[in-house]
Amino acid sequence: MQRNSQDGALEILASSTLNSIQDQGRRHSLTLGVSVGGAMDRFALSAGNALIGNDLSLAGIEVVFFPFRLKFHADTVFALTGADTGANLDGSPIPAWWAVPARAGQVLSLGAPRVGARAYIAVTGGIDVPVVLGSRATDQKGGFGGIGGRGLQRGDRLPLGAPTLGSITGNPKAFPQAGLGAAIQWPEVRADAHTTVRVLPAAEWDRFAPEVQEQFLSVPWQVSADANRVGYRLSGPELVALCQDSLMSHGIVPGTIQVPSSGQPIVQLADANTCGGYPKIATVIEADQRLLAQTRVGGQVRFVLATRAQAQAALRAQHDDLLALSRALGTVTA
Template identity: 40%
Template sequence: MIIVKPGLLTTVQDLGRYGSQHFGVIVGGAMDAFALRIANLLVGNDENAAGLEITMLGPEIYFAEAALVSVCGGDLSPRLNDRELPLWKTIVAPEGSVLRFGPARLGCRAYLAIAGGIDAPAKMNSRSTYLRAGIGGWEGRALQKGDRLPVGAPREAGKKLASLLADEAQADGVAFSRWSVAPDLLPAYTPNPEVRTVAGQELALFEEESAERFFAGAFKVRTDSDRMGYRLSGEGDALRLREKRELVSSAVTFGTVQVPPDGQPIVLMADRQTTGGYPKIAQVASADLPLLAQTNLGGTVRFRPVSLQEAQRLYLVRENGIRTLRSGLERMQASGNGRVQADGKR
């Protein structure tokens, strides 16, 4: 893969750098981990294989060799050899083909997976790019014009998927899969999402009126937001504690909603710090993290309270759906029948 144009912010990402948080090393990884996992499954990779996270304005990529690819997540108007490229499918990109992106139609981050994964050097057991520290990914930075990214050897699953597409090739060699991801598995991306949350550890420390306003109001994603956190601004008064408190720093995770002294919430995202000392008013349910990851600057977010049991149920439903997709792809490879949906339905 050769980067002809880098786009606004294109980085190599996998599912994150686990096992080093006690040393202060962040997890990082894909903002929309669901989209990257599905893209990898669709090309026969392990779900944690490194792909590209493409933000808002996409790159132009030249494939020096034929490749099996998939683009999932936000709709950034991808085109392969000037042919509109469908999302959430498996695609053969022939040797010499060019992938381009256009305007963002829905969401703000797309994920490109390629059979074999991007073979960037692993740092602390991950290929994810951590831009602030300059580690991981491709030379610890966003991609630049002229970068040549090595690709690993496809797994047997990727080879079988490619063989299933052999009869689907168009005149220019491009092939799109007939199989697809079941629509009810996909996140309901929207510019202004309502995300489900459970009560944070310090919710009781907030004034009752502030807590009610947090769950009833709409919060705009500020322009100073980034992969570390979404800074939000709400209508009306700032969120206030019942009394000033000094808190001991404690663990935080993706989707933790903290409230700093200015009273404007911050939702911690993929490049979050390992601990935080601001009061935690809520925690976004894992199943709705993709909705946050695809919310652009200027979008609005609403928080809907749910029980911990409901958040766990939503997580299990999503994971069961991914398991069904994985099983459907495996059955399809074993049968040699590419005319079924990836969920096993005809």
């Protein structure tokens, strides 16, 4: 791994092992039995990288347990995206979806989210930890990536990579002191309101009677306390398949909604298992998986059917939004 003058530029002052270094994950390692992993809200991390002129693939910090604090030991520029945490830099408030310069010695603090569940911190040059299987993402289940495959701890010192050539963030003094941000249009995800998530019928959709399919789509499902980066178990009415025969274990991907014998759906997420034998009733479209990632325990979710064309269009729209953001800032990195 190439090191530079930004070694140990970030010091973790307060954290939890649930917070971790993430990037866009290991999409090409599923055949090895390795989870895709990466940021639960990939769009948020990508937008943070775009705001500061980084390549969109660079690693940042995913924060899901608060309060979180870090200290800068070098002048740099960083962006905050995802959940609105009422963040501040040395006591000065920073809006969500915003980028600002930081000076050596300053402290960034994130509090409990007011909207959403996961916040992302992108820093000029990205977090420069070793690449494992094509990614810097932390896989705590496998024990690799990030910092030794574990979450962030107090006292960790994180190195930064070299700034993108020609990027304004390569010179923090040239970056607007007031910072700059992006007007990201995404629904507020709150515990007191349901989030609408689009799905496609999965392989075993027809194993469920029409009235069970309708039930799956018509009731609000609550995110139970059994929720983590692997998946969310949802609470609601019992879904019963027409055929109770067990299936041979088969491949699954993030977004897959399985129905175990309890009848309570399980949505596989970023660190999803790569195979399983429960019937699959539906699959959350890739563009909407971030909405689940930003739904807190106790929050409610409703599912609506989408077409393949709609799923593809939603993903293209997110890519176009990132490209437009990069172009608007003169840092085309998508």
